Amino acid sequence: MARTQGSHSDITGPKVREAALRLFAEHGYAAVSMRQIAAEVGVQAGALYNYTPDKQHLLFSLLHEHMEGLLAAQAAQPVPEDPVARLEAFCRFHIRQNRARPQAVFISYMELRSLTPEHFAEIGRLRDRYEAGLEAVLKAGQATGAFSVEDTRIATFAVIGLLNAVNVWFREDGRLTLEEVERLHWDMVRRAVSA
Amino acid sequence: MARTQGSHSDITGPKVREAALRLFAEHGYAAVSMRQIAAEVGVQAGALYNYTPDKQHLLFSLLHEHMEGLLAAQAAQPVPEDPVARLEAFCRFHIRQNRARPQAVFISYMELRSLTPEHFAEIGRLRDRYEAGLEAVLKAGQATGAFSVEDTRIATFAVIGLLNAVNVWFREDGRLTLEEVERLHWDMVRRAVSA
DNA sequence: GTCTATACTGAGATAGAC
DNA sequence: GTCTATCTCAGTATAGAC
Numbered sequence: 001m002a003r004t005q006g007s008h009s010d011i012t013g014p015k016v017r018e019a020a021l022r023l024f025a026e027h028g029y030a031a032v033s034m035r036q037i038a039a040e041v042g043v044q045a046g047a048l049y050n051y052t053p054d055k056q057h058l059l060f061s062l063l064h065e066h067m068e069g070l071l072a073a074q075a076a077q078p079v080p081e082d083p084v085a086r087l088e089a090f091c092r093f094h095i096r097q098n099r100a101r102p103q104a105v106f107i108s109y110m111e112l113r114s115l116t117p118e119h120f121a122e123i124g125r126l127r128d129r130y131e132a133g134l135e136a137v138l139k140a141g142q143a144t145g146a147f148s149v150e151d152t153r154i155a156t157f158a159v160i161g162l163l164n165a166v167n168v169w170f171r172e173d174g175r176l177t178l179e180e181v182e183r184l185h186w187d188m189v190r191r192a193v194s195a
Numbered sequence: 196m197a198r199t200q201g202s203h204s205d206i207t208g209p210k211v212r213e214a215a216l217r218l219f220a221e222h223g224y225a226a227v228s229m230r231q232i233a234a235e236v237g238v239q240a241g242a243l244y245n246y247t248p249d250k251q252h253l254l255f256s257l258l259h260e261h262m263e264g265l266l267a268a269q270a271a272q273p274v275p276e277d278p279v280a281r282l283e284a285f286c287r288f289h290i291r292q293n294r295a296r297p298q299a300v301f302i303s304y305m306e307l308r309s310l311t312p313e314h315f316a317e318i319g320r321l322r323d324r325y326e327a328g329l330e331a332v333l334k335a336g337q338a339t340g341a342f343s344v345e346d347t348r349i350a351t352f353a354v355i356g357l358l359n360a361v362n363v364w365f366r367e368d369g370r371l372t373l374e375e376v377e378r379l380h381w382d383m384v385r386r387a388v389s390a
Numbered sequence: 391g392t393c394t395a396t397a398c399t400g401a402g403a404t405a406g407a408c
Numbered sequence: 409g410t411c412t413a414t415c416t417c418a419g420t421a422t423a424g425a426c
Contacts, residue, residue, distance in 0.1 A: 008391065028308065030225035033419060047392050049421070110305065113223065150379060154371075157360040158383055165356030169349075176349075184345060188353055192387035203409065228401060241404075242410050250402070 015041045016051045020058050025103035029059050029114040059111060060119040066104035067126035070097060074133060083141030084190070090134055091186045094163050099178055102167065109164075131156055138193065148195035159189055210236045211246045215253050220298035224254050224309040254306060255314040261299035262321035265292060269328060278336030279385070285329055286381045289358050294373055297362065304359075326351055333388065343390035354384050 019040035023032040034055055038045040052058040077093055080086050098105050108127070112120055135156040141147035149155040163185055170181060214235035218227040229250055233240040247253040272288055275281050293300050303322070307315055330351040336342030344350040358380055365376060 012391080026308075028223060028225055030223055031309070034421080035419080043391090044393060045420080046394085046422075050391060055420070113221075114226070150382075151371075154364075154376075154379055155383070157363055158357045158380065161360030161363070162353045162357040162387075165352040168352055168356070176346075181349075184349055185353065187345075188350070188387040191389070192357075192383040194386070207409080229403085230401080238409090239411060240402085241412085244403070245409060 012041060012043065012047070013051050016048055017058075017062060021062050021103050021107070024059065024062070024111060025106045029055075029107070029111045056114075056116060056119070059107075060115060060123070062104065063108050063111070063115070063119075063123050064126075066101060066108055067123060067130070069101075071126060071130060073097065074130060083137055083144055083146050084194075086137045087134075087141065087147075087189065087193070088186050090137055091159070091163060091189050092182045094160075095166055095182050095185060096178065098164065098167055099170065105167065131160065134159060141193070145195055147193045149193050155193055159193070162189060162192070207236060207238065207242070208246050211243055212253075212257060216257050216298050216302070219254065219257070219306060220301045224250075224302070224306045251309075251311060251314070254302075255310060255318070257299065258303055258306070258310070258314075258318050259321070261296065261303055262318060262325070264296075265325060266321060268292065269325060278332055278339055278341050279389075281332045282329075282336065282342075282384065282388070283381050285332055286354070286358060286384050287377045289355075290361055290377050290380060291373065293359065293362055294365065300362065326355065329354060336388070340390055342388045344388050350388055354388070357384060357387070 016037065019037050020032075023036055023040065034048055035045045038048055041048075048058075052061065074093065077089060080089060108123070112123060115123060135152050138147060138149055138152040138155050138159075142149060142152060166181055166185065170176075176184075211232065214232050215227075218231055218235065229243055230240045233243055236243075243253075247256065269288065272284060275284060303318070307318060310318060330347050333342060333344055333347040333350050333354075337344060337347060361376055361380065365371075371379075
């Protein structure tokens with residue numbers, strides 16, 4: 001054993017992040033105390049400061065990691081030529097990502113206002129990059145005549161809003177599979193923007 | 196003068212509610228202190244307890260008042276016979292209401308989790324009643340063949356999500372009038388659910 | 391790396407003078 | 409109805425022993 005029994009940084013670190021993510025998503029950043037997070041992990045509050053300089057940075061770091069992962073996954077997706085196929089790919093990808101990391105997605109919408117202005121700007125830039133992907137698809141389809149949207153910017157927000165509705169009600173053990181949910185929502189999006 | 200100069204309950208009461216609504220919307224319920232609210236109103240923290248038994252009840256009371264007002268306004272709307280016209284009326288009404296009380300709408304989505312379970316259930320019931328109006332329209336249109344939605348429950352959430360997207364970006368002094376925003380969104384909703 | 395202990399600050403809420 | 413003063417508790421964060 002290269003490590004002593006007392007050295008748990010490689011275990012405790014991830015546990016701190018998981019606990020914080022879960023508690024922030026459930027109760028909100030401001031309502032969660034460092035003591036609560038520590039209790040969840042099974043350490044004393046002071047020990048958390050081996051893993052984060054402060055509470056604010058813990059939130060920022062969770063959001064940042066989530067957004068970077070999202071953008072990396074987006075970049076790894078194949079990009080069909082046809083705008084309609086590209087829009088379908090975006091819709092399905094977005095729904096799947098939302099369900100794969102429900103807590104991270106949740107706080108990335110709810111806790112932006114809990115960030116310092118600098119951190120807020122940083123996360124905002126990453127989100128804009130993600131949504132720009134959708135707007136580009138809508139613009140491309142508008143150019144080919146496949147889509148008919150008067151304002152691609154507004155349509156972008158509308159599509160995101162429609163897709164995010166899934167998060168309000170979807171349950172893993174519900175009557176619909178994720179594939180069915182994807183199909184139903186893609187169908188609505190397609191009709192909403194098609195020429 | 197029937198009142199002494201020191202009696203300000205008819206002035207301070209509303210000011211407390213306005214300040215709380217504004218601060219809760221801006222920073223979140225948990226992040227706002229009674230002292231902040233008091234400072235905003237221009238009194239000491241202790242004086243707030245002439246108007247609310249505690250902070251939790253203040254939030255609940257704001258949400259309750261908002262939902263009751265929303266349902267009353269909804270009930271006062273004329274209800275067209277034709278499902279398509281009814282859906283258009285709902286969409287335009289929903290967007291107008293959202294813009295008329297942006298802060299109340301915002302906390303009614305964001306701060307549900309800050310309510311006690313009893314208060315949460317109470318507000319949830321009121322919201323369900325509001326959204327049931329939309330689902331009824333979709334069902335009616337489905338029956339007449341005007342709409343084509345596989346699942347009216349899911350479509351209800353999708354439509355609400357699409358319409359709420361307006362709140363993310365709309366600015367009173369932006370390039371679009373509320374009428375144009377209503378039309379653009381009604382157009383997308385109509386296409387998304389039409390046969 | 392974690393603990394205990396604690397400094398310091400601010401929270402919600404109440405009591406009693408005016 | 410509001411103020412001042414205060415109680416009690418919990419918050420973030422740090423210091424130093426182990």
